[in-house]
Amino acid sequence: MNDRAMRLIDQYLERVRTYLPMEDEEYLLELRTHLIQEAERIGDGEITPGSALMAIERMGEPQAVANEYAGTGKRVGPVPVEYLRPLIALLFVLASAGLALVLGTLVAAQVLPDVLPVSGPLIISWIVVLCVLAVLSILEQRHIIEVQTNTADRTLFERVLAIGREGLRRKTRTSAVMDVVGGVVISALLLHPRLQVMLTPVFLVFVPYLVAILLAQASVGLVFLWAGENTTSLIVEGAVGIAQALLASVLIHIGWPTRYVYLYQNGVWTLVDLTALLATAGPGPDVLLWKWVFVISVVVAASSWRAIVDLAKALWYLREGRGLWWRRLNNGPNVAL
Numbered sequence: 001m002n003d004r005a006m007r008l009i010d011q012y013l014e015r016v017r018t019y020l021p022m023e024d025e026e027y028l029l030e031l032r033t034h035l036i037q038e039a040e041r042i043g044d045g046e047i048t049p050g051s052a053l054m055a056i057e058r059m060g061e062p063q064a065v066a067n068e069y070a071g072t073g074k075r076v077g078p079v080p081v082e083y084l085r086p087l088i089a090l091l092f093v094l095a096s097a098g099l100a101l102v103l104g105t106l107v108a109a110q111v112l113p114d115v116l117p118v119s120g121p122l123i124i125s126w127i128v129v130l131c132v133l134a135v136l137s138i139l140e141q142r143h144i145i146e147v148q149t150n151t152a153d154r155t156l157f158e159r160v161l162a163i164g165r166e167g168l169r170r171k172t173r174t175s176a177v178m179d180v181v182g183g184v185v186i187s188a189l190l191l192h193p194r195l196q197v198m199l200t201p202v203f204l205v206f207v208p209y210l211v212a213i214l215l216a217q218a219s220v221g222l223v224f225l226w227a228g229e230n231t232t233s234l235i236v237e238g239a240v241g242i243a244q245a246l247l248a249s250v251l252i253h254i255g256w257p258t259r260y261v262y263l264y265q266n267g268v269w270t271l272v273d274l275t276a277l278l279a280t281a282g283p284g285p286d287v288l289l290w291k292w293v294f295v296i297s298v299v300v301a302a303s304s305w306r307a308i309v310d311l312a313k314a315l316w317y318l319r320e321g322r323g324l325w326w327r328r329l330n331n332g333p334n335v336a337l
Helices: 003-018 025-042 049-059 062-070 081-111 120-145 156-167 173-191 201-227 231-251 274-281 286-319
Strands: 260-265 268-273 326-328 334-336
Touching: 003 025, 003 049, 003 062, 003 156, 025 049, 081 156, 081 231, 081 286, 173 201, 201 231, 231 286, 260 274, 268 274, 274 286
Parallel strands: none
Antiparallel strands: 260 268, 326 334
């Protein structure tokens, strides 16, 4: 089987995927099988780049192919029906990302009000306006943008629409494994006596809460590894994300969490006061505050983003009648348990 021919087919299917709902693997698998069979028929039993391109051209434009599967009419208001779902996804992702960044900035502004004099409602309003203008601009220019030389290549318009789909994609097994390993390893480090002596007394008060959230995150990762993405796992992960953001918004006020660091001196590891060390041999303790504010603002933004997306997807699945618990088997159909 020709590798370039298969790449053309897969690239075309990625274009179709852009216009489909989130759960569409079965339909894409059917299309792939049909394209391979058609390319073999055209190529007299052999799949070549030429036969693959001809099969793709006979299949039709990606928007029309997706509309045959998911469409309910020709237009929804001023928007062609094949663009409705990806545009909604794009707008949702842009607005959610903007809101997550705003939340991270607002938390940072609590500690650095003179440096970050922000107004939450004003920033959110501008984010929403910019997102709407961006989508309207894309709609207006779509006919100009969609000039192409290869029927299997994504247009720029489709690449932009794909931002929404990528933002709503399912958690990968690699990401789930990282959640499990990261939660367990960081929890073990926070509870290790030799490392706890490095922490400030005020931060030690919050260590049990932080460990509980990290272990909850690891547990959610295990659920994703076993059952994949379903309504319950999304709700639980969203709740963990909210807990992470709330705890981070409190931790930002306690300052840098480590009071001492280990230094290797004269053949032994000794504890050294970090503040005194920076005051004599570094840029000063203020750099720790800036680093801490940056880390916490990123955590708040990332956790908020994850919670918003997870809870929105859970609501979509419930509206589709999937129930609270279902399992995807080998990328095949969803099986209710």
